[in-house]
Amino acid sequence: MASPLSAHEQPVSKIFGGDYVFEIPGFQRPYAWTVEQARDLLDDLWDAAKSKDPGEEYSPYFLGSIVLIKPENVPDCQVVDGQQRLTTITLLLSAIRANLSAEEGRDITQLIYEKGSQILGTQDRFRLALRSRDLDFFQTYVQREGGFAKLIALGEQNSDSRQNLRRNALYFDERLKEMTVAERVTLAQFMVTRCFLVVVSTPDLDSAYRIFSILNSRGLPLAPGDILKAEIVGAIEDSQRDAYTKKWEDLEESLGRDQFSELLSLIRMIYRKAKPKGTVLKEFKEHVAQAYKPKQLIDDVIVPIGEVFAELTDSAYVSSEKAEIVNEHLKWLNRLEFNDWLPPALAFAVRHRSQPKKMEIFFRDLERLAYSMLIRKSSINDRIDKFSRLTKEIESGDDLTSEKSALQLSQAEQAATYKVLSGPLYDTLAARARSAVLLRLDALMSGGGASYDYDTITVEHVLPQNPKADSKWAEWFPDAQKRIEVVHSLGNLALLTRKKNASASNWDFDRKKKAYFSKDGVSPFVLTTQVLEHNDWMPAIVEARQKQLCDKLEAHWRLQNRKAA
Template identity: 25%
Template sequence: MGRVVVRDAKGGNDMAISATEKPLSRVFMSDYRFTIPSFQRAYTWQAENILQLVCDLQDASASANTPYFLGSLILVRNGDCKYQVIDGQQRLISLSIIIAVLRELETDPVLLEELDELILEPGNKLRGITAEPRLRLRDRDAEFFRSYVQEGDLEGLFDLRDGDFETRAQYNISTNARQVFDELAKLDDDDRHRFASYLVNQVTLVIVTTDDLAGAHRIFDVMNMRGVPLTASDVFKAKVVAAMSPAARNVYAARWDDIMDPIGDDAQVLEEFFSDLHLVVSHKPMCTQLLEEFRKDVLSPYINEQHVISFIDELLAPYAMAWRVIDQPTDSTLPDDVVRQLVLLNDYPTSDWKTVAMWALVHSIGNLGNADVEIVTGSPTRGETEDKQTNREPIRMHDGTRLRTILQALERVTGVDSLNRQSPLVRRTRMANAIRGLDRGYTMPQNKGFLITDEDRRSALAHLRGELQTNPKMNRLLLIRANEQLAGGRITRPRSLNAMPILPDRVAKDSPFAAWPESVRDFWSARIGNLALTQANEQQLTPLQTFKERRDRMLMSASSKRFPLTEQLAHIDDCTAKTLQWRQDETIRLIAEFWNIRYDEGNTDLSVLDEQQLTHGSSSRTPNAKRVTIAQVLASGLLIAGETLVWERPRKGERWVATVTDDGRLRLEDGNEYSSPTAAARAVGGASAGLSVWKRTSDGCKLSEIWKTYRMQKR
């Protein structure tokens, strides 16, 4: 790769383009100052996106000398070492978050400094380089990202609540930082250093640069829209058909198309399908080099034994049909109770469960791979006549009981692992173990892939009892489970259904909720007892400040009243903290019963235990990104009741003093008390103030440093 000059077909001007592949150690350096232009979209990566990247890198780092290509960046020069990012901002921001978390977890001062320099340019007077972050986001999010992520105030970031974020991008940054922290904190020092070294030296990007903005957009179009690159299906089809006899090639090339065309031509979806099929066959949880590993582990045995036709008829066809059924269960001709179980599984934001569901369908329906089987309704297969449609054979389910048992157990372990925020590697390892056990004919109690331990139960219920650290889709799922458990069966869902808070996110001064102690509002703001299923959305509820207004808007649609926990709001005239506590206890009990995790092996009712009782004695010794409270730091002895904290603002001539109370709050000089340092700071300093502004008067130590010490004591 190098520098080339191309002629602009529209204007006739020469346009210099350079393309070079570089490791991250050569990307996050003084030669590049990245800016996200204001016209670019915001940061949209979700937790599952960044966790998948971390998991892929962890798996790849096992082969330390094998590079990991992460795609391309398209840049426009904007002066010496300055570049506008036209394509690649999602990866740059996510990589910066990963590096910031590695820096936060690092104790070696040399490595800490090296990680710091990857995201913060230290400056060089001789070269005329000023000290500043290597990546600048759009104006709305730049200061937020700089202060919390790039400058290393993750403690302040973890102390924020949902109402503290001004944009969705800021919420995504916070959520993703928490998720990455929890994942990387599980590694010991050696594994984390190995991961960091691999990230810096073996992860590569192709840097495509030009001087012309319009030209950069044309490059983007060419790289992303012109031409149709080969998909995994195209590659595997070519290998399989080439291994057939000439007489069979045309017939089975068409057969392959008939099987795969209904899945679509989205390259990512096709990769997911073949990765899942690879796990089913090989029992290997991760597949980082799909084309090579699928050929070696799946195709080669069929090719070597000259049974490639059986690969298509006996493996590809039934599993492709199973994939289609899973994707659109309500369009299938399966029994209603099986459809319901597949609908429940599709509620999850993760998809690792599909591997076991595919296995269960293929091994329970004898003719699933037959071309004439009638299992998915809708448009006919390419070239299929109307007469042929009417003559399609019905499904032959030979083991419906086992299918239902597997799907029920699968939904249970998926739910518990989702609540416990298990990594993709852990989830897929569980699925691989489940399929291995099923292949060996183990009973369900013998199959460790479906095993839920007492520690799993306690951890899941602790997450339910505490502040929810799940995304909106998972919150909605939890409430659906609780409502259907209470209703005793499936509830028909409206097209739009949201898990919305009973308390307003931002309480106005004239709101009745303003009379609640701030600490009580703070406690309930992120707990499941404060949520209800409704067709109302955030935009409709945000302006409403009284319980009656919010309740009536939630119940406006008759569809919302189908859910008993929501319908109960109609019988409540005034919402109190006791109301939310009752809803919390009831919801947790219902979810625990739905997943059969209410009782441990000693028959203790775990659903009635508080968060501290559930986590007491846990074997986990890794820190996590859960918000640290003043009360916890007091109990640890790192902070003492009666100590004073100060926030000096000499440029504004302001000095704010707070006193630590014995019940875990900060009392300002005006007598108002707050349950979090961020809440106290924002009460006097505005929306941008956070935990890190407070210093202990006795030694000048920042609260963020004290909070980090507490968090890392778990190690």
């Protein structure tokens, strides 16, 4: 007999009410959301909370789904999927409570835990219990009143999960302090009454994980493209339906199922020109499909944009001239950890792919803009806003070379970009971002043509971060302050095709060059070859190299105008 299964859409007020008592099983991974995910959650919630027009009610806001092992008629349940979301929502509620008066925060406390009664002989019952190793920490510093202020005051933590909780708490606290009291109350009210989760529950572990796998395995459930195909192709007259089915399926097969789904999402973004607030299916219907008849939608939108999408994502632009240059820019855009640049890229290429000179200028400037946003650590909302404005300019035929265009960098943006490049870059950027910047720089130093198809590429310090007191490094850099100033700088970094080796980092310079930075005295990276050419590594060498590398990036990304900012 199949295990009873239930799926209900529940508001946060009920999720954190008496119907559920969540426990994170010990086999789950630790709390892993970073400030980036916390920022995206708060941005989404606050954007939705303040978007209501006067006199209108809030629209329901969907926060995703959670999968539980939960017997019927019993509140106790284990979380199979959704612990990151539940933990972060609890942390945000705690942050709001800490930034309200005790009276205003009392209702929030009821959502975080149910107080016990000495008269009734009941214990405090927390709505969410983390894994055992983080259970007491979470209760003390997040769930109990007054704990949040203590969490903010704590120093660095010795576990990733606790460190993530503390950093996200600091971020939430900073953002909430920028709001008025009324705005904090509005946010809390919106979260509790208008935010919903789909709760999928089953009483046994095997069934829960089967559901979890189905929900998270691409290609198994119906994708938005499957539903759109049925609706769009199904609306075409019988005599031509087979031909349009073939067009649709040929494109889906050539791209692959995952990329075809991404294509539909990107087309939605081209037409939506704002951060999505609903599903791909819903917004594609509202912002794209309604504007076209079914055959026109396939012939004039999906197929041509799909063909360009394949060219751009494969860095395979074809033209009698400029193709190599355009594809070089595309190659570096495709290395980025985000693809928010694709909607304007598609919008431009669909219109101008037969004009190679325009393509060259546009993608040169698009690489500049995208890497500047990476370096400046622009949020997903900032990126979507910027690239949406650019898409509008493309559709309006605006002059994209104008200083006022969204494609161009302002003096302040140039200055902010250069500040990161010329400062402690290693310590400022996350691993993927600094690798992208270093690889782009290496390609520029090589003059083009270098290949970077290695299984592992890491960024390594030449001067170690913590050299031994009796080492040659300490002799070359006797001034500790000077050492701190240069150790994370661009001039002190190299690229390796191996994983980091903590012990090798502190080797003396000669041994490090021969055994760690090269293989048989050779490195595939120009940046690392520069290091191998030196017999010692003195402050003057690092400073000269820093200037050379910063000058190279400054020239390539045209940051010279920052000086007037």
